[in-house]
Amino acid sequence: MSAQSNARPVIIKRKKIVQGGGHHGGAWKVAYADFVTAMMAFFLLMWLLNATTEKQRKGLADYFSPTIPINRVSGGGDGDFGGDSVFSEETLIRNGTGATQRRPTEADRARGDLSDQAAELAKMKEAFDTLLQGMSGESTVTRNLQRHILTRVTDEGLVVELFAVEGAPLFEPGSDAPTALMRALAELMVELGGLVTNALAIEGHTKAAPVVLRDNPVWDLSTARANALRRLLESSGVRAGRMQRVTGHADREPATDDPMAARNNRMEVIFLRSDI
Secondary structure (H helix, E strand, O other): OHHHHOOOOOOOOOOOOOOOOOOOOOHHHHHHHHHHHHHHHHHHHHHHHHHOOHHHHHHHHHHHOOOOOOEOOEOOOOOOOOOOOOOOOOOOOOOOOOOOOOOOOOOOOOOOOOHHHHHHHHHHHHHHHHHHHHHOOOOHHHHHHHOOEEEEEOOOEEEEEEEOEOOEOOEOOOOOOEOHHHHHHHHHHHHHHOOOOOOEEEEEEOOOOOOOOOOOOHHHHHHHHHHHHHHHHHHOOOOHHHEEEEEEOOOOOOOOOOOOOHHHOEEEEEEEOOOO
């Protein structure tokens, strides 16, 4: 009995094991990576907005717009981040793979290389501007005419815009009867047209009429005035064969924010490119 009482007691230790959740997967890593990528794109956007001009931002927007065709041989810009849309009427397409919808070709297809045509139109505009500036010193009458003339080059040709101002209309109000100012401008167009042999197109524009009118005359009036200018040019010496088209645009293409401003009463004489 004494031997058993001196034996060491047996101690059983039970270790409590807590089972964890185990491996939860890597979905959080994907979400975190997406978050970091989004933040990087956001800060890159903020940097671009701060480091670029308005014109460059417009070029970036046009580049990523799905409605703007981007082609290696045709673009309206003048280099990286040029910022001009290929649909800009103020910009000549570099190598010319097609026409705009606003100014389509007769065949509704590409016009070919524009490099020579661009140089031709630039020289024509320079010659016209030089002639107008040289004539401005001859008399007060010529200086008054010059303020009604604006020239610009488009992909269609050289546009000479003749516009009215308050107190100096081109036609009698509400009619196609030309004023003395319009007759003088027509004679000047004949003199300018004698410098080149390009075909001509005439387009008429009018200011918007009040909405209270029952019968809006703007379509008939713009067409009638374009025809009146055609008759003036032909009676002053322009060959009838040079006329390619006469168009009335009514009040659909205003030149100012105010569609009823007198500045919207204007005529456009277009010296067409020689390959049209």
